[in-house]
Every structure is written in C-alpha cells, then in structure tokens.
Amino acid sequence: MASERKATADPARSLALLWRTREPTSRSAGPALSVDRIVRVAIDIADAEGLDALTMRRVGEALGVGTMSVYTYVPGKAELVAVMIDTAYGEMPRPAVDGDWRTRLERIARDNLALYQRHPWMLRAETTRPVLGPHLMAKYDYELGAIVDIGLTDVEVDAVLTLVLGHVKSAARAASEVVDLERETGMTDGQWWQSHAPWLETFLKPGAYPIASRVGTAAGEQHGAAYGPEYAFEFGLQRVLDGISVVVAERAADR
Amino acid sequence: MASERKATADPARSLALLWRTREPTSRSAGPALSVDRIVRVAIDIADAEGLDALTMRRVGEALGVGTMSVYTYVPGKAELVAVMIDTAYGEMPRPAVDGDWRTRLERIARDNLALYQRHPWMLRAETTRPVLGPHLMAKYDYELGAIVDIGLTDVEVDAVLTLVLGHVKSAARAASEVVDLERETGMTDGQWWQSHAPWLETFLKPGAYPIASRVGTAAGEQHGAAYGPEYAFEFGLQRVLDGISVVVAERAADR
DNA sequence: CGGCGCGGTCGTACGGCGTACGGCCGCGTT
DNA sequence: AACGCGGCCGTACGCCGTACGACCGCGCCG
CATH class of the missing domain: 1.10.10.60 (Homeodomain-like)
Known part of the structure; x- marks a missing residue:
C-alpha cells in the first residue's frame, strides 16, 4: 500500500x-x-x-x-x-446553536480549523472512500442542523457546508505546510525565504513576473512572512460567508 | 521517505x-x-x-x-x-484577459479545474515547500494580472486568488476521490453506496441523524449519486465570486 | 599519440514499510 | 482431561527510495 x-x-x-x-x-x-x-x-x-x-x-x-x-x-x-x-471528529464540541446563521457557520468554521490544528495529520490522510463512522455522521448532522433553516433547499444547504468546510481545510493545509516547513528545516518561514531569495534572483530576469513580484512582496511585508495563513483563512471565510448571504437574501426576497 | x-x-x-x-x-x-x-x-x-x-x-x-x-x-x-x-502548470493556457473581472476569475477557476482533471496526481502531491519554478511563477503572475485592477489592495488581491484556487482544489479533490473510488472498486459511486447502505442501516438507530439522513438523501437523489462534485464546484464558485464582488463593490463605493 | 580524468550509467545492497502466514499458548468449555 | 479457539507474534516476502562504488568510453592535455 x-x-x-x-x-x-x-x-x-x-x-x-x-x-x-x-x-x-x-x-x-x-x-x-x-x-x-x-x-x-x-x-x-x-x-x-x-x-x-x-x-x-x-x-x-x-x-x-x-x-x-x-x-x-x-x-x-x-x-x-x-x-x-x-x-x-468525535472530539469536536457541539454546543446548542444560537445566534444568527452567519455566527453559527463562522463558529463551525473556527471549530473545524481548531480541530485540524490539533490534528494536522487529518489534512494529509487520504481516504478515497467516505469514512462512514458514527462521529462523522453526528458532526455532519450537527453542522447541517445549524443551517437547515436559512431558507435554502436541502441540496443547497449541503453545498454551503461543503463550501465552508472546504475553505477551512484549504486554509488549514496552507497553515500546516508552513509549520511543517519550519519543523523540517529548523528555519522560520521568513528565514527560509531569505535563504532562497538570492538564488531565485540569479535565475530571474529582472522585470520578469512584475505583478507577482510586487504582490508577493506586499503580501510578505504585510504578514511578516511570505504567506499569512491566518489572514488567508479570515479573508476567505468572510468572502465565503458574504457569498452565502447573497443567496440567502435572494431566497428571502423571493418568498 | x-x-x-x-x-x-x-x-x-x-x-x-x-x-x-x-x-x-x-x-x-x-x-x-x-x-x-x-x-x-x-x-x-x-x-x-x-x-x-x-x-x-x-x-x-x-x-x-x-x-x-x-x-x-x-x-x-x-x-x-x-x-x-x-x-x-506550464501547460496552462494564458489567453489575453478580457471581459469583466468576474468572467476572468471564473475562467481562471475553470482552467485550473481542467488542469487538475488532466493531472489528478497534482492533488495528492504534497510538497511542504513552495515549488518556485518558472512556470508556477508565470502562472501566478498571469492570474494576478487578471485581477490586480479590481480596486483591492495587493494583499487582498493575493487573498482573492488564494481563495478561488483553494476552492478549485477542494472541489477537484472531491471529484477525484469519486473517480478513484470507481477505479478501485469497479463500482460506480451509486453502486458503492447501495452496497454499503444496508450495512450502515444495521448500525444506525432509526431516527438517529435525522437531518443528515434527509439532506444526504436529497443530495443523492438530486445528483444521481451520493455526491455531486460538479454541482459543488459550480455552487461554491458562484458563492465565492459573489463574496468577492461584495468587497469589490464596497471599495468602489468608498472611492 | 597515449594516458588520464570525468561524466554518464547502473548492479548491488541496505534499511524501512505493510502485511501474509503459521505456530504457540492459555483459557473456557465439554 | 481433552479440546478448540481467540489472542499473540516471529519470520519472511515483496515493495519502496536511495547510498555507494564500479565500469566504461569520450575529450583533453602532455
């Protein structure tokens, strides 16, 4: 295997x-x-x-x-x-839901992120087939329960959850890669980039990739590291929730 | 290793x-x-x-x-x-950008999805450290170029691209898992569920996981399979783009 | 023109993995 | 008292990535 x-x-x-x-x-x-x-x-x-x-x-x-x-x-x-x-998945908290749907979904996203940070190996465990265990089913049931009543169809509710959890997993994976890199090389993310940058510049023709250079530099300075996983998580989560609220509002208007 | x-x-x-x-x-x-x-x-x-x-x-x-x-x-x-x-990544098309930003970003998402479908192994290749090759940099430069002018900061533009590409990768991974399952078991996704459902029901207490059951069934019927990767991709992509357009509109209003 | 160095090739071997197989052992039952 | 069986596990097999050193033929230098 x-x-x-x-x-x-x-x-x-x-x-x-x-x-x-x-x-x-x-x-x-x-x-x-x-x-x-x-x-x-x-x-x-x-x-x-x-x-x-x-x-x-x-x-x-x-x-x-x-x-x-x-x-x-x-x-x-x-x-x-x-x-x-x-x-x-069985370790996750399942408090009684309260607040509006956005708060609830945000809470779910943060709980999932915390789980992946506690167990980063989950991000690398490929399973091919769904793990149809009791805890995973309970989690799915709980999370769906937090958003079933937002005025979307069952199919859409499922897709909303998939979207949010997918974003969490992406962001968690990116964050985990930074941690792995630090553990493997003994350097911080910033140090790693500093050690690679001179070599990279010897290959790069000046003026090549102008946009990438500018944006990459801006992002690096902003985050104090080349990649800001927490920022990417937060920004992405708010965008995703914004996007969901657009459909929710549409459906509410139709009613 | x-x-x-x-x-x-x-x-x-x-x-x-x-x-x-x-x-x-x-x-x-x-x-x-x-x-x-x-x-x-x-x-x-x-x-x-x-x-x-x-x-x-x-x-x-x-x-x-x-x-x-x-x-x-x-x-x-x-x-x-x-x-x-x-x-x-070097194989990807990089046509001259045209259309509004949403069209361009959607195009980028679809091109990335197509790449992952052509090379599903890319979804499983873990690298820990960024692959700083010429083609990946060219791709990054190109994709950023399609959205630098939408009125966001450089840092935000980077986060937008990360969000969209993250969604594509999530959806591609889900789709790829279905394909892998079919290849490994020789069953279609639907057949696999049908062969597991009876066993699952023997463990399930009736009435347990009511929401999961209802939503799972609805999703399964809608897609003709337990999981509809294409639907998840499309739905999620539109939500993500909706969410991005919210910030873009905000920034435009501030100006 | 002869020798040498060196880059390309690759056979062998090592340590690690998942796990098939069959034997052993001690308990609960008959 | 004998048996069977469930739990335990030593050994071995076929994979993997790759370290190491030998071989070989070409281009260069004396």
Whole structure:
C-alpha cells in the first residue's frame, strides 16, 4: 500500500470497526489490547510526529506488543486511519446553536480549523472512500442542523457546508505546510525565504513576473512572512460567508 | 521517505533543476537522458496510473535505463515531483484577459479545474515547500494580472486568488476521490453506496441523524449519486465570486 | 599519440514499510 | 482431561527510495 489508501473490499468489516460492533470477550480480564487503545496511541503518535511516523511497528511498540498483534483488532493501516479520523471528529464540541446563521457557520468554521490544528495529520490522510463512522455522521448532522433553516433547499444547504468546510481545510493545509516547513528545516518561514531569495534572483530576469513580484512582496511585508495563513483563512471565510448571504437574501426576497 | 516530502536541504540544486540551469554537454551526441525526458515519462505514468504507481524503478524502466541512472539528473523523488508540478502548470493556457473581472476569475477557476482533471496526481502531491519554478511563477503572475485592477489592495488581491484556487482544489479533490473510488472498486459511486447502505442501516438507530439522513438523501437523489462534485464546484464558485464582488463593490463605493 | 580524468550509467545492497502466514499458548468449555 | 479457539507474534516476502562504488568510453592535455 502506498499513501493510506486501500481497497478494503469488505464493507461489513470496516463499518463494524467504525461502529465498534463487537461482543465483549467473555474471558476473564479480557485481552490486553483493544481498538480504542490502539486508536488512542496511533492518534498520539500522529499528533506528535506526523503521519509519516505512524507505522504499524511503531504502534505495536508504543503499546508494548508485537507489530502483528495490532492486526488482531484492525484489518490494516487504512482502516486504522479511518477510525482515527472518525474518533478525532468525535472530539469536536457541539454546543446548542444560537445566534444568527452567519455566527453559527463562522463558529463551525473556527471549530473545524481548531480541530485540524490539533490534528494536522487529518489534512494529509487520504481516504478515497467516505469514512462512514458514527462521529462523522453526528458532526455532519450537527453542522447541517445549524443551517437547515436559512431558507435554502436541502441540496443547497449541503453545498454551503461543503463550501465552508472546504475553505477551512484549504486554509488549514496552507497553515500546516508552513509549520511543517519550519519543523523540517529548523528555519522560520521568513528565514527560509531569505535563504532562497538570492538564488531565485540569479535565475530571474529582472522585470520578469512584475505583478507577482510586487504582490508577493506586499503580501510578505504585510504578514511578516511570505504567506499569512491566518489572514488567508479570515479573508476567505468572510468572502465565503458574504457569498452565502447573497443567496440567502435572494431566497428571502423571493418568498 | 514517506509521501513525497523531503528535506532536500540544498536550495541551489533544487532551484537550478526547476529553472534548468545546465550547460549543454559538449560531448558529441549528448547523453541519452535528460531532465525533460524523465519528467515527461513521469507525468505520463502519474496521469495514467496515479502517484502511487510512480516509482523510480518504474521511471527507469519506461526510459529503458537502470533505476539509478535517473538520479544522475534528479536528486531524488521529491525534486522530480516538484519539477513535474512546475511543468504541468506550464501547460496552462494564458489567453489575453478580457471581459469583466468576474468572467476572468471564473475562467481562471475553470482552467485550473481542467488542469487538475488532466493531472489528478497534482492533488495528492504534497510538497511542504513552495515549488518556485518558472512556470508556477508565470502562472501566478498571469492570474494576478487578471485581477490586480479590481480596486483591492495587493494583499487582498493575493487573498482573492488564494481563495478561488483553494476552492478549485477542494472541489477537484472531491471529484477525484469519486473517480478513484470507481477505479478501485469497479463500482460506480451509486453502486458503492447501495452496497454499503444496508450495512450502515444495521448500525444506525432509526431516527438517529435525522437531518443528515434527509439532506444526504436529497443530495443523492438530486445528483444521481451520493455526491455531486460538479454541482459543488459550480455552487461554491458562484458563492465565492459573489463574496468577492461584495468587497469589490464596497471599495468602489468608498472611492 | 597515449594516458588520464570525468561524466554518464547502473548492479548491488541496505534499511524501512505493510502485511501474509503459521505456530504457540492459555483459557473456557465439554 | 481433552479440546478448540481467540489472542499473540516471529519470520519472511515483496515493495519502496536511495547510498555507494564500479565500469566504461569520450575529450583533453602532455
């Protein structure tokens, strides 16, 4: 397997894992391991050192068991990552909704951003197929609930949520890349650019890319770094919400 | 190395590769290989079979040379992927801009979507650090040029482009996941859901997730599949453009 | 004209990954 | 007392990226 993508083939097994359908062992003192224990240490490893550090050997080691013992509880790494994702979504707060729809949606966006900042590996975990776990469904239900009543059709409500969450994920990914770069190189973002700029200038013909140079420089100075992920998140979020309010207003006028 | 991420350390080497700074060999009839030939077959492999199929052995094989010969021209796989990315961005059309800013931005969004559909591996190629190649810079310059004059600050213009391109990438990724799923399972998206639904229902308590069920069903019926990537792209794009036009109008009113 | 250096080529090998397979062991049941 | 089975896991296989050093033929210098 490359990346964290797999065929898995067996929906029953994968879904049962996500929903933890498993009769408790009748044996006294039960087994040493469990899906929950495995998932917990796996998330800890991924949080602390990234997805690349999450190997099956490493998980076994952290649990004090052999590598292959993990496979007693989890069919493979792809499924483990799927459970990790569902579990992580389960940690999100779901306070009673209040305020107008814009406030609610903004809150949802910020909560999602915070989740991705706590678990940056989620941004790199490719799954191909949807993770149909209970927590993800609960999250989807909750978030839809915050905007079902804004006067759009169900299909539009779904698209609104997809749009907002997509923006959050994009912005989180950009922010995460900056953090990764700093961790990998030991330089801050600004230092990295300073170390590359002289080399870049030797290749650049003066006057080439005039607009890119001007805008890039302006953005760099403004943010104190070449890229301002927080600014991009905030600016984008407000634009997206503005755009949504245009349709909401249209629909309200039609009524 | 896991994923396609690497430290690389040496900016000079990486940048020189991107910009193809290399005196042509004085030898008669030159070497059999070149960076360009390598990049071309690498892109072909990734286009046809995905990033997971792109291995250094495979590239050598496709070129009729030994695996390690590739390393004469490219320091490692991460750098190869970086050059592939820059090259792919180089294929994009850059017609003279005309029409109003909204038309231009919409055009840019569609061109980017088309690129990602032609080269879906670009959506999975994680780079951590920006690919500072000539084509990517030209693209950035071109796209900024289409919107510099809409009355926003340079910093805002940059954020607008980031927002739009981020949306395109999100939507393209969602669409690509559907395609991958179909390729991996041999089922259409609809068939996949039909095969999972019965299992899912055995876990679901009736009445749980009422909103998610209703909206999910509505969306599924509307799109003829559980997820309508094209609809999500279109809806989101219009919302984003609406949101941008709100700021543009504000600025115009201030003037 | 002979030797040398060097750039291009690449076979071998190493360490790491996910995981298939089969054996072992101790418990609950019969 | 015997059995079966669930949990555990050592070993091994086939992949991956790539370090290392050998080989080889060309162009240059003496």
